[in-house]
Amino acid sequence: MHPLDPPISPRSFTFDQVRRLPGSWYERVVQRIARGPSVMPDPLRHATRAGIAVVSGVSVVTVIIGVVTSFSHASSVSLLYLLVVIALAAIYGRGPSIVASILAFLAYDFFFIPPFHTFTVADPNEWISLSALFLTGVVVGQLTSELRRRERVAIESEQRTVLLYALAQDIATSTERDDLLSLLTERAVNVFAPFGVMACALLLPGEDAHLRTRAIAHAREHRVAGLQLDATEHLTQAEIAWRDRTVTALVHQPGLLMTFFVPLSSGSHVVGVLSLSGSPGLASLFVSLKWYQSLEDDAQASMPSPYAELFAAFCDQMALALERAELQNEAIQSAALRESDRLKNALLGSVTHDLRTPIAAIQASASSLEQPDIEWDSADRHELLTTITTSSDRLARLVDNLLALSRLEAGVALSERTWYPINDVVATVLDQLERVGILSGRAITVEIAEDPLEAPMDHAGIERVVMNLVENALKYSPPGSPITISAKRSGSPETLEVRVRDQGVGIPPQEREAIFDRFYRIKQPLPWQKGQLPLGTGLGLAICAGIVREHGGQIWVESNDGPGSTFVFILPLVIPSTQPETPTTTSSPEVHA
């Protein structure tokens, strides 16, 4: 299609016709439009055909009248000409019907009014019937062509409504924003291609409040060479359109190819700019836009197209859809912000309480010991001092957990990973716990088949993970019940699998995912603690999960055959670094004395 070709008018279609086709509303409309453009006929051919119809129609009726009058004297037989006039008015319009009326008048005069075969009329009464025939023909012709015109207008109006309905349906059902953008540009091109639209682009403001091209669509048949829809001049013109709220234009080839920039506004707020590239005749689409101002001479906007209102409505729909997408986005973000605030408040509340409690205990005990007027006996003094040391240990562990959490938040959770044996991790953790006195009276079994069983890890991080898991196991199982820590290689691709098993209360299946969330705490009191809720901030498992995942591993909890649960985490063994080789013991290198 060359830019100079006249616009193709879409085939007529009505709601009923479209509704019976398969597919979504929009697809049906496009099908109907694409079913074959009806090309505006060449005026010369049209006139020729009309002329032939007029002449043949009048001739046929004249012959018929001639036949009839040969055996009957009914004068109202001339009314048969009206049939021709009406038919011509319905098919060819007003002009041919008037010509037919004149021809009918002349034919009747010539053939059937004495003196025959002349145009003169002898009897003045015959003038009246002739005039009556002529007048009736003209009036009926007018009425018919007017009816035809109104029918056409009504059908066109219905078509526009169907189109708008299909577009609105389409837009209303699209949810993803990027989908929406390409959807809108494609629709614009498809619907308005018959008016000369060859390509269209949608420009929306970005973070820096400048317009950026977000979607581009081309008409099906071809791409226009040399048309770069995201070039700088386009952006500049688009920004002018956006800022001044007028339609602006760029001329690429005078008289052939222009790009128009139409601001899309919903209410008082301009949400973006639609750019349409095509023939200058496109300007006729814009006359209905409320901010339309006459464009430069290159744009011939003299004749408003019947689809101008449709285009205006389409622009409104686009603006509404874009605004809705923006608002949805904002709603999602503010929901996320609210959730993050909630977590922060929970953290603050939890931390404040858990920090203050041991501090209060330390202050109370220390200030009691300081009292100059009290002589504490050694048992009391010992108890107060023990409170101070255990509270400080608790504080120290809480601070460690908080530091781990803040490192996870900051994205610097892990130091450099090196090959490190899990045996040493477990031994270090148990050593530390023993030193603080938590392990007294508890039977801990360690089952690690290989020594060393190494995996790439940040050893301080995995120490924290094992520490938290063991502390949990100790806390949530009755005193005296055994705890088992085991590690082995497993799976394919190979991983290091570590298990911490207790025989405590266990975790109900519906909570097995939630326990790794922050601040999640078991709400049931422990049966052996007589109604007290267990202590803890609910951070331990969340930190374990964060660290394990940073290693590329996974963590989960399984229920045991008996009471209690087993926490399992795996760490990948296949990381592209040097795999340590196992040295053979016989050929050990030269030993220094």
Next chain:
Amino acid sequence: MTAEQEPLIAHKDAARVLVIDDEPEIRQAVRLGLESKGFQVEWSPTGIEGMDRIARWHPDVVLLDLSLPDMDGIEVCRQVRTWSPVPIIILSVREQDHDKVTALESGADDYLTKPFSLAELSARVRVALRHAARHESDANSTQIQAGEILIELDRRRVSVSGQEVHLTPTEYEVLKYLASHIDRAITHQTLLRAVWGPQYADEVHYLRVCIGQLRRKLEADPARPRFIITEPGIGYRFRGE
């Protein structure tokens, strides 16, 4: 504070401990704790002053914080080592593996992680003093005992509760090195260089396998060793007390 300001001391012959640290809270607690154990304690808030005090006051042990206001603790270590064999114990926070290893490789003898208890502190100080005394007296003891483990250096024989245990030459050398520096932290690199040779300083895996074998042969519960202790990220320590 000028040098030569001798504090009041109960015992003139008590061992001298110099604390080089700029945090007043640590200083206070450490001073009181060590003095209660019978040590003489002095302190210096900066590296420069600390080195000066070492030269003039001749402490028996130095406690050196890694983060000083005027210079890197590791640098202090290096410099002091060039002219004095005084035992240096570094004080650092938990996450500084790399710094601790560097300090130990630069001449420090041991380390303590904050927060530490007085018991740990005085234990480390005692160990440092003991090793220094042994160096000076140059007495090569022929036997090292730790719990049920007995190492007879003259006969190259190791036994647990009287039962002889067979060790490979490498295992014996590692055990001997650790036991000769009993209760002190030894870095992986130091052990590897000493037993395998300088070019093996980075082959940590060899060392781990060897330690694993030692634990299996000598420890009652190899998974929870009592004597051959891992110092996470740093090396190993043979615990005697």
